[in-house]
Amino acid sequence: MQRTSSADDIASLFKVTYIDERSNARLQEDVTVYAWGLFLQSIEERDVPVTFAELLTFSTGWDQIPPCGFAKEIDILFYNQESDSTRLPFVSTCGLQMWLPRNENPESLSRLLLRAVKESAGFLKV
Structure with missing residues (x-):
């Protein structure tokens, strides 16, 4: 990335689309959103082997x-x-x-996102 990005910079690019708040699935989505935030923090702190640039490439x-x-x-x-x-x-x-899986704990979501980002063919990689 040309400029240094923070977890907050990246988080601001995303909008969570929740299911109806009266649904049991909404509680599961809240857990996943919490895990997503922790994943972004772990990228910022370099605790996981993925960068914001790789996450953006995967996402956009x-x-x-x-x-x-x-x-x-x-x-x-x-x-x-x-x-x-x-x-x-x-x-x-x-x-x-x-799309993220509902009700994923932070460690599980982190593993799934790492695999998704690292194992995707990506743009201009094929």
Whole structure:
């Protein structure tokens, strides 16, 4: 990235799209959002082997924040993790959307996001 980014800078690019607050799933989404915040802090503190540039590339196709910003905030949406398989977080770079699994504890979400970012083909890598 051309300028130093903080966890707060990156977090401000995302908008969480919650399910109805009366749903049991909402509590699970709150846990995931908390874990997401801790993941961003761990990148800032260099506690995980991923950079904000890599996370942005995975999320948007850009390795830095464009000078005029993005067309919109990146939507964080949620999905249920199936009990018999592991589904990694995924994105739509065109739609600026990221899906995270509901009810993931910080360590679990961190592992899943690390795998998703590091194992994705990425742009211009194929």
